[in-house]
Amino acid sequence: MRKYITRLVFTALFAAIISAGAFITLPVGPVPVVLQNMFTLLSGLVTGPALGPASVGLFIAAGAVGAPVFANNGTPAGLARIVGPTGGYLFGYLFGAFIAGVIMGFPRQGQKIPVWRIVLAVASGMLAVYVPGLLWLKVYLKTDWIKTLAAGFFPFILGDALKGVIAGVITPRLRRAASGLLL
Secondary structure, eight states, X not given: OHHHHHHHHHHHHHHHHHHHGGGSEEOOSSSOEESHHHHHHHHHHHHOTTHHHHHHHHHHHHHHTTOSOSOOOSSOSXXXXXXXXXXXXXXXXXXXXXXXXXXXXXXXXXXXXXXXHHHHHHHHHHHHHHHHHHHHHHHHHTOOHHHHXXXXXXXXXXXXXXXXXXXXXXXXXXXHHHHHHHO
């Protein structure tokens, strides 16, 4: 029972951290710069392929019912935000947490994760966010790929790379702490 409650707490904690990332935002067009993508990636990197996506799913569900957890991009809260310009990225967060979690595996006490695996998990997780995000943004904007990339990729790639490095650096310590609690 203790393990079940601990997993629920981790899921809710990461959902809350992801939600808090909406308040750290920089508007640069239809897609704002946020910390949410780093936090969604961390949920998968730290807790693995089940709890990470569960945290993101809880975050998306809270936003879908109108909780103010999504970054403000000028669209109304709730379901309208999910079908707005950032909707693809929101579902990409789910895929990104899952992919990163699958590559990292479930946290185990004493487990050493090689740097190459962390780099692969971060890069794959970020890619899994960008693919549905850009596909949906292209449909939403009804434009060509150059304009889509200009609106939803080029302004963000350097910052996202930096957020990926930060996530990769702090992941081993967070996984060690989580593994002792989640086992």
